Amino acid sequence: MEFQFVITIWFVKILTLVLRITKKGRGTALPGLIIEKYFPHLIPYILQKSPYTILITGTNGKTTTRTFLSNILQTKYKVLQNRSGSNLIRGIVSEIVSQTNLFGQLDFEYAIFEVEEASMPKITKYIKPEQIIVTNLFRDQLDAYGEVDRTQRFIQQAIDSSQNTQLILNGDDPRVNSMSVGNKNNVQYFGIKDKLIGNFNYEGKKSEALPNIEFAKNIEITNTLGTKFKYNAQEFHINIPGYFNVYNAMASILSALNVGINIDDIRTALTKTKPAFGRGEIININDKKLHIFLVKNPAGLNLNLDLLKNIENINLCLVLNDNTADGKDVSWIWDSNMEILNEYNLNSIICSGTRSEDMLLRCKYALDSENFDAVKIDEMKDINNLLENIRKSEENNYYILLTYTAMLELRKIITGNSLNV
Amino acid sequence: MYKEKLSLKFVHLYPDEMNIYGDMGNVLTLKRRCEWRGIRLEISKVTLESNDFKKGDIYFMGGGQDNDMYKVFEDLKNSKKDFLKEELESKKQFLLICGGFQLFGNHFIDFQGRNINGLGILPLETKAPSDNLHDRCLGNIVTEIHSKHFEEIKNNYGEKPSKYLVGFENHGGQTYYTDNSLTPLGKVLVGSGNNSKEKIEGVLHENIIGSYMHGSLLPKNPHLADLIIGRALTQKYGEEFKLEPLEDKIEWDAHKAILRKMGILNTD
Structure with missing residues (x-):
């Protein structure tokens, strides 16, 4: 043998x-x-x-x-x-x-x-x-x-x-x-x-x-x-x-x-110990800091949303993909406590990913009308557009909550390599 | 906004057990769509072993894990069956998803051959062939609303709504009607529906809507959500309370995104 x-x-x-x-x-x-x-x-x-x-x-x-x-x-x-x-x-x-x-x-x-x-x-x-x-x-x-x-x-x-x-x-x-x-x-x-x-x-x-x-x-x-x-x-x-x-x-x-x-x-x-791959790691692009949080189920999304709730004037990106590794069923976003966004001090939300429309809809139902009307909220399906938008913006910090394949995609665009480094 | 103060009572049946994936989205959708019209939606629940619950205008039960379904069923049969039957007869609205839909039928036979007698309210039965994930009806689903119901949905919604329903199904149980008194909610265009053979999905029978669609079902199908609210309002306040239309662009964008993804609408 x-x-x-x-x-x-x-x-x-x-x-x-x-x-x-x-x-x-x-x-x-x-x-x-x-x-x-x-x-x-x-x-x-x-x-x-x-x-x-x-x-x-x-x-x-x-x-x-x-x-x-x-x-x-x-x-x-x-x-x-x-x-x-x-x-x-x-x-x-x-x-x-x-x-x-x-x-x-x-x-x-x-x-x-x-x-x-x-x-x-x-x-x-x-x-x-x-x-x-x-x-x-x-x-x-x-x-x-x-x-x-x-x-x-x-x-x-x-x-x-x-x-x-x-x-x-x-x-x-x-x-x-x-x-x-x-x-x-x-x-x-x-x-x-x-x-x-x-x-x-x-x-x-x-x-x-x-x-x-x-x-x-x-x-x-x-x-x-x-x-x-x-x-x-x-x-x-x-x-x-x-x-x-x-x-x-x-x-x-x-x-x-x-x-x-x-x-x-x-x-x-x-x-x-530094954060593993996408677990709160910070990626710098130009002079901006991208804080990357992998989310894959309601428990993870809830805890990450709770963690970020006290950040002043936060720019939040919610990236939802529905490839096999993410789970093809996106129903789970409705089980998450996204209503906590009403406690946030929000500057902007960008919804992205293959199911960006679902994420935007989730935000609409999560936010009380006055909060929904007050926040700058955009939808851009393509992660390339999302990054382009971030590069051009005047904001310095973005908090990105994203599913698994979205994380690989984002990393690949930024570093040219989707694998763990 | 309505001149009078309107309110509806919503009863969530077994929210702790029957909430398998995304079913909370249905509750939230009804709540917001009432709120946006100035209608108060009072939410209460029916739980295991408690007989302290209120009557409602809309009843909702979601899907559950097999073991939880047994517990719920025992409890329903022992202490709440007659109450629910009375409420059904007084034309209250019922929305039943997945496991809830199955439990309102005659039988549910699980993959180990265990037979649970259902409430026997809907003439249908469900059999789960195995515990194997490959045997499940699983994936995005698109149906075309049955023509018998579409007229009512259109009149209730006001503007011209989509003739489709979109969602995600994930069920082992294969459901068949046991007589021909039932009409499906929709005809399956993509996916399985009640079973992998007949290409029909759910049921819309008088004041009961049953469906296998998660997703959640109601957020991306505002015309169906409004049907439930509209019917409940009419039932409580009479015909003159027509539903006020809402701005639903974001809802329809999400609805159409699935239609495009599944090849029902052309991508352009």
Whole structure:
């Protein structure tokens, strides 16, 4: 098997190179695609190569949690990780194959993979993870994933089939904290003890007080939209915009402590972590700052809209695409609390994307008549036009909330490269 | 604006369970379209295990996850069935989306073969063949409003409305009428509708509108939203309260964008 594996690695590396040079194939998942198509029987063997493995799943916050945790672990160890958007089996296989050297060796001490919820049971069939982190379970792209109950079943299956796995679960989310019931894994919970909890619309009945729950307290939003919080009487500071990232930070802290990293190194690494791809990152064009926030479901849109509500004279761009990766069903914008825009101090709103008309309509019904009449509100379908408009304007800051493919498109226009950098 | 102070009562049936995707948009649309005309829309709800609820002029139930539907159905059958039947007979307006539509029929048989008897108000039954996402009726949907209903919709809306309805469907259940007393809401031009065979969508039967269309249904179909408001006003205040027209450019732009996207209207 090992010999066949090494030969395959050679073959895949050469084929990937040829396809990339001839521009016949692109994307980080290319090696995984080749394996899936020509050597599917090797998938279990490849996945079993993974070292000490931490899997991160849940509807929101996977990428930010992975980013935090890998930054922490990298202070001491070599860490293998997949990239945002490559979170199916194929992406993980790709990552392992790409990082395996020509002698078939994978020189990493830890692997951190973010995994799309429905792929969890497929992955745990072959990888026995040392830790599983579940961030939360909100309603997410029903056209692609089906009901939330269904998604919950997938993660539960994966947890039940893993033995001796340390579970790190969101203790505030009833759908998630119940996942430890009836299985023999060790479990730790994270949560927040703060009035902000009211902004998280977790589904299900609030649970009784949990044992082993670690809370973040005294959450404060900084003027750059970062967050300070206290855990265990120590202060932590994260610079990635969004107080919801406190949950992701807490999950990373618990996980890193399990690995044996000391708390001071964790704190430093958390503070240094920059936003992942589209998670509150700032892109400069000309002299303007574009603040980019990926939104893909009502929970994410609500939390991001809540975060931005105190910005004076805000210029807001709402970009809604309906490609497969965004979800073809845009009904979810009607489940979001866009009525919060009535509390905003708005300068302008621009609606854009393949479903810009739907977004404009949503704004019309969200805003009270006097607010709708008072705000400058435009619709420009094409993201190129949106950017052109921003370039020409006299405003310096734009806050752009956008769906996944809109983010790739925007990034490609600005940097010439849609991939993670 | 009307000279008199008008108001309508809206009752949301099981908003916590039956709200699967975008159904809140229907509530908001009725609320705003009343408000813009100076009509007060009082919103109340019917919840599980509570018998403390008010009567309404418009009743609405959305879609739910399978497990929630069982709970809701038990509750309906045990304590609210007779009340809803009385309200139907006194010509109150009902809008039922997806799961709500299914529960008003005779039977719902889920993918595991579990049979739930419906309220038996609409002669139809629904069967879900599997839990597989590939077997679902899923995607954008465009229908042409049944000619039997279009005249009323046109007269009620005032200006010349679209003859289409646009939305998004996502359902495993295949619904068939069990007798020929029902008329569909629309004829399917793009998508599946009630089932993947007959090319008909929903039902408009007396004062009940049932449909599989999310999207949400009402925001991008203002003529249908106004039909419900118009009928409820007439029912409560009499014929002289004709609906006042609204400026609906943004609504029709969004409606037409789907018609173009799905190839019903030419792109130009």
